[in-house]
Amino acid sequence: DTAVSQTPKYLVTQMGNDKSIKCEQNLGHDTMYWYKQDSKKFLKIMFSYNNKELIINETVPNRFSPKSPDKAHLNLHINSLELGDSAVYFCASSPMGPRYGYTFGSGTRLTVV
Amino acid sequence: AQSVTQPDIHITVSEGASLELRCNYSYGATPYLFWYVQSPGQGLQLLLKYFSGDTLVQGIKGFEAEFKRSQSSFNLRKPSVHWSDAAEYFCAVGAEGNEKLTFGTGTRLTIIP
Numbered sequence: 001d002t003a004v005s006q007t008p009k010y011l012v013t014q015m016g017n018d019k020s021i022k023c024e025q026n027l028g029h030d031t032m033y034w035y036k037q038d039s040k041k042f043l044k045i046m047f048s049y050n051n052k053e054l055i056i057n058e059t060v061p062n063r064f065s066p067k068s069p070d071k072a073h074l075n076l077h078i079n080s081l082e083l084g085d086s087a088v089y090f091c092a093s094s095p096m097g098p099r100y101g102y103t104f105g106s107g108t109r110l111t112v113v
Numbered sequence: 114a115q116s117v118t119q120p121d122i123h124i125t126v127s128e129g130a131s132l133e134l135r136c137n138y139s140y141g142a143t144p145y146l147f148w149y150v151q152s153p154g155q156g157l158q159l160l161l162k163y164f165s166g167d168t169l170v171q172g173i174k175g176f177e178a179e180f181k182r183s184q185s186s187f188n189l190r191k192p193s194v195h196w197s198d199a200a201e202y203f204c205a206v207g208a209e210g211n212e213k214l215t216f217g218t219g220t221r222l223t224i225i226p
Binding site for chain 1: 157162205208216218
């Protein structure tokens with residue numbers, strides 16, 4: 001069983017479209033995250049939810065909207081996609097607190113054309 | 114604010130040789146420190162972590178790291194690398210009361226026969 005699973009793995013779409021990425025974890029963790037990895041491999045946090053409550057919202061355009069229907073799921077919806085949104089998006093989860101580190105999904109490679 | 118510096122963008126090592134990847138952090142209190150590895154097209158896998166206790170920590174795949182508070186460093190070592198160790202390595206720092214991990218820019222490791 002995959003601990004943190006993301007779908008889709010690849011997403012190619014045109015500018016201006018709206019798309020969603022889904023994430024599910026079966027580890028029983030309380031906290032989930034979205035990170036963006038750019039073409040230079042730099043990882044930057046976007047959002048974090050703890051038990052369905054938003055706790056981190058970094059400086060991200062409001063075209064990006066996370067949703068957590070329950071503590072095992074965290075989805076990312078992106079409106080009006082732009083070329084600069086092309087990146088790999090990683091979902092991660094952790095038990096309470098940062099000392100345990102994260103378990104990452106395998107990533108969603110988003111390409112906007 | 115916490116930050117992480119990985120001074121080496123790319124390191125090339127011969128198979129069987131020893132390895133040391135550098136990581137320096139900036140944080141006022143005792144940090145939580147992590148090393149992750151990312152193979153091409155994959156998510157990040159936790160190699161090892163430090164949050165208290167013995168400053169020399171052992172991880173998976175034969176890796177170890179040493180926390181040196183006086184040097185604000187958490188360098189990753191392996192006595193003898195294998196071709197399968199070729200990947201991108203990320204150092205990360207976290208702290209109690211701050212849910213997010215901050216990642217370094219990564220070091221790409223190439224193994225030559």
